[in-house]
Amino acid sequence: MATKKYDSFSALTKTNTYFIVPTRVLNLWRGYRRTGEPFKGFNLLLLDHKRARIHAFVPYNLAEEFEPMIRIGNLYLLENFTIQHYKVDEKFRCLRMDFQIVFNEETEMNPREENLVNVENCWFDFFDIAELPTLSKQNTYLTDVVGIMEEHDHIRRIKNCNGVIQSQLIFEITDDRSSVRVTLWDDFARHFAESLKEAQEFPVILILGCARVTTWSEQVILTHVGATNFYINCNHRSVNELRKLLAQKKISTKSVCNENRRAMKYYKLDNIPTLGVDHAERQIFCKVKLTAFQQVKSWFQPTCTSCYAKTVKVEGQDTCTVCQRVVLYADNMFELYAIASDETGSMMIILEEREVKKLIAKTVSDITDEGNNDDSFPTILNTIICKEYTLKVRVQMDNILKKSEFYLVTDIMPGILTEGHQQPQLSIPHPIESIDAQASKSTIILIITVNVLKHLLSQSMYLYSIFTFLQLQPSSSACTNGIISTINLNS
Numbered sequence: 001m002a003t004k005k006y007d008s009f010s011a012l013t014k015t016n017t018y019f020i021v022p023t024r025v026l027n028l029w030r031g032y033r034r035t036g037e038p039f040k041g042f043n044l045l046l047l048d049h050k051r052a053r054i055h056a057f058v059p060y061n062l063a064e065e066f067e068p069m070i071r072i073g074n075l076y077l078l079e080n081f082t083i084q085h086y087k088v089d090e091k092f093r094c095l096r097m098d099f100q101i102v103f104n105e106e107t108e109m110n111p112r113e114e115n116l117v118n119v120e121n122c123w124f125d126f127f128d129i130a131e132l133p134t135l136s137k138q139n140t141y142l143t144d145v146v147g148i149m150e151e152h153d154h155i156r157r158i159k160n161c162n163g164v165i166q167s168q169l170i171f172e173i174t175d176d177r178s179s180v181r182v183t184l185w186d187d188f189a190r191h192f193a194e195s196l197k198e199a200q201e202f203p204v205i206l207i208l209g210c211a212r213v214t215t216w217s218e219q220v221i222l223t224h225v226g227a228t229n230f231y232i233n234c235n236h237r238s239v240n241e242l243r244k245l246l247a248q249k250k251i252s253t254k255s256v257c258n259e260n261r262r263a264m265k266y267y268k269l270d271n272i273p274t275l276g277v278d279h280a281e282r283q284i285f286c287k288v289k290l291t292a293f294q295q296v297k298s299w300f301q302p303t304c305t306s307c308y309a310k311t312v313k314v315e316g317q318d319t320c321t322v323c324q325r326v327v328l329y330a331d332n333m334f335e336l337y338a339i340a341s342d343e344t345g346s347m348m349i350i351l352e353e354r355e356v357k358k359l360i361a362k363t364v365s366d367i368t369d370e371g372n373n374d375d376s377f378p379t380i381l382n383t384i385i386c387k388e389y390t391l392k393v394r395v396q397m398d399n400i401l402k403k404s405e406f407y408l409v410t411d412i413m414p415g416i417l418t419e420g421h422q423q424p425q426l427s428i429p430h431p432i433e434s435i436d437a438q439a440s441k442s443t444i445i446l447i448i449t450v451n452v453l454k455h456l457l458s459q460s461m462y463l464y465s466i467f468t469f470l471q472l473q474p475s476s477s478a479c480t481n482g483i484i485s486t487i488n489l490n491s
Helices: 060-069 129-135 188-196 237-249 354-359 364-369 379-384 397-399 442-460 461-471
Strands: 020-029 042-048 052-056 073-077 082-085 099-102 108-110 143-149 156-160 163-175 178-183 205-216 218-221 229-232 283-295 300-303 310-312 318-321 333-343 343-350 389-397 406-414
Touching: 020 178, 020 205, 052 060, 060 108, 108 283, 129 143, 129 178, 129 218, 143 178, 163 188, 178 188, 188 229, 205 237, 205 283, 283 379, 333 354, 333 379, 343 354, 354 379, 354 406
Parallel strands: 052 099, 178 218, 343 406
Antiparallel strands: 020 042, 020 073, 042 052, 073 108, 082 099, 143 163, 143 205, 156 163, 163 178, 205 218, 205 229, 283 333, 283 389, 300 333, 310 318, 333 343, 389 406
């Protein structure tokens, strides 16, 4: 058995239809529908005896057969599967390959003992942290990164723009030459925080496998998708080399590169039309005053109830060109065209459903239910105008190449954020704005006393003076339960 010749993922070809590969399961994950419901089919990241990795997909009709037998970290013998090329526009591939494998009705996956074949426990294709700015400009491939964890805060609970409470964990990793910020969310953040408690060596050396590299306000960050996994103080050559450099004091965790900690950059409106292709599909900040609406279309847009794409009229019916179907009861979503101005000039912006609903706390259906005619511009929308806002704007390719004058707003916050040094939150959610404090016992007593004095006020000017005196006394305990939090504009 030990001398048996096995196939490797690195030598797969479509000309051969039968393969036998010893493989270790490195990760298992599912995709999710827009509704949040997981798909029945699932994905695997596999590693073979020649250190070759492959992305495998198990379709929904085979999921119940294979999932119960699969354990992450275990060794299997995989036989007979299909090679399938990725679509050209397929995003977030966990490996830099043009194809994946797909299980079929004839696929077999049987457990194997560890002593029968040697397969590494893990394997990575690392990129230096200094290379991440280049990688952030694409979303085709995910990336493996290793670094030393810097000091970090505990998990925060924040409220996103839809009022949903989320968990967020932010920290930085460094290789002494460069550093990068990492943002983790919800279950992934909580699982990471719990695993971190088990760490025995410090500082922690972290590997993020299949991480997403992106940008926020021109700052490179690492975050996670379904395929992402983490390894804390993993027994891997790269980790051992960093630990050795730490022991030799060739790396100091205090020598963190500060280039990712700069203040949030704001753009003047006269500069935005001059941005080049290096800003394509990037999001930037600007501080403006909304001066007027310019309704080139209706104040709302019918959208598909399945894919949320905008519908078009075909023979008088709302039709989704993506789903290729007639949408009988389309959802009406806000779409407002407005003029934003600052001291340098003005530009046209588009405010969509989330941003408008955030400002007026109403949906299109709420407004129409209140009796507003679809053809008339709702009065409540005029309350948005003549106020100052901090905007996050996506610079689209049409703005650069076709000089489109309409810029899409992807987030909005009333008021002007101060510049100076900031620790911007690297995501859509916003911190919880307020938490109601409960009245203390002394506060309740004071309220009762005041009410009694109010009742006796007409009886005596003397009692009135006592009431005035009591009313001016501060109740410090009533303030100690309140929490003051700042509001940050997030992606």
